[in-house]
Amino acid sequence: EVQLVESGGGLVQPGGSLRLSCAASGFTFSDHYMDWVRQAPGKGLEWVARTRNRVKRYTTEYAASVTGRFTISRDDAKNSLHLQMNSLDSDDTAVYYCARSTVSTTHNNIDYYGMDAWGQGTTVTVSS
Amino acid sequence: DIQMTQSPSSLSASVGDRVTITCRTSQGIRNDLGWYQQKPGKAPKRLIYAASSLQSGVPSRFSGSGSGTEFTLTISSLQPEDFATYYCLQHNSYPLTFGGGTKVEIK
Numbered sequence: 001e002v003q004l005v006e007s008g009g010g011l012v013q014p015g016g017s018l019r020l021s022c023a024a025s026g027f028t029f030s031d032h033y034m035d036w037v038r039q040a041p042g043k044g045l046e047w048v049a050r051t052r053n054r055v056k057r058y059t060t061e062y063a064a065s066v067t068g069r070f071t072i073s074r075d076d077a078k079n080s081l082h083l084q085m086n087s088l089d090s091d092d093t094a095v096y097y098c099a100r101s102t103v104s105t106t107h108n109n110i111d112y113y114g115m116d117a118w119g120q121g122t123t124v125t126v127s128s
Numbered sequence: 129d130i131q132m133t134q135s136p137s138s139l140s141a142s143v144g145d146r147v148t149i150t151c152r153t154s155q156g157i158r159n160d161l162g163w164y165q166q167k168p169g170k171a172p173k174r175l176i177y178a179a180s181s182l183q184s185g186v187p188s189r190f191s192g193s194g195s196g197t198e199f200t201l202t203i204s205s206l207q208p209e210d211f212a213t214y215y216c217l218q219h220n221s222y223p224l225t226f227g228g229g230t231k232v233e234i235k
Binding site: 035117 | 162164172173177225228
């Protein structure tokens with residue numbers, strides 16, 4: 001059974017930092033792209049960041065709203081995903097989900113990855 | 129960035145009704161789209177991938193269609209457990225973007 005368990009959320013002051021983690025089990029973690037998605041209170045879903053797998057040299061992508069402040073990383077030996085969040089502000093208050101991505105479509109021999117499994121989320125509150 | 133326009137933003141329906149939700153994208157994304165269901169306080173769950181393929185374990189009353197810029201999620205006969213919020217997600221290009229969501233409520 002695929003399991004994704006996030007941790008590390010909490011209350012942090014504006015300008016502060018926090019590191020989220022996601023422990024993965026039940027699948028071959030190193031094969032997959034992994035994402036962070038967040039959801040502000042009462043709002044919709046927002047993609048935050050992606051890390052590709054070893055084959056794609058662990059390259060990363062970020063939403064514009066977090067570029068330069070957040071860093072996604074992974075440790076395939078420990079089946080874990082991380083999100084280092086710096087310079088936090090109130091707009092970063094949200095539930096943060098870890099998601100596994102799998103090849104969902106292929107065009108011209110290029111694979112496109114969609115999220116197919118999610119953790120239960122960890123809550124980050126940025127407030128003084 | 130690819131803009132996602134999902135409609136309606138909410139709807140009221142009865143058990144047994146046929147429900148259709150639409151997602152339009154600002155540029156063509158072939159079939160690089162998924163549909164997700166989210167219940168209050170829970171993580172999203174993928175229902176449909178590649179615009180029209182049913183995720184394993186998802187009831188067959190859910191179906192997806194479309195390609196290019198217009199996509200549809202249909203629930204053929206709404207069940208009590210289907211009352212939730214539904215989102216589309218494009219994974220064609222970065223940044224990945226979600227639709228604004230459709231809240232399906234009980235009439």
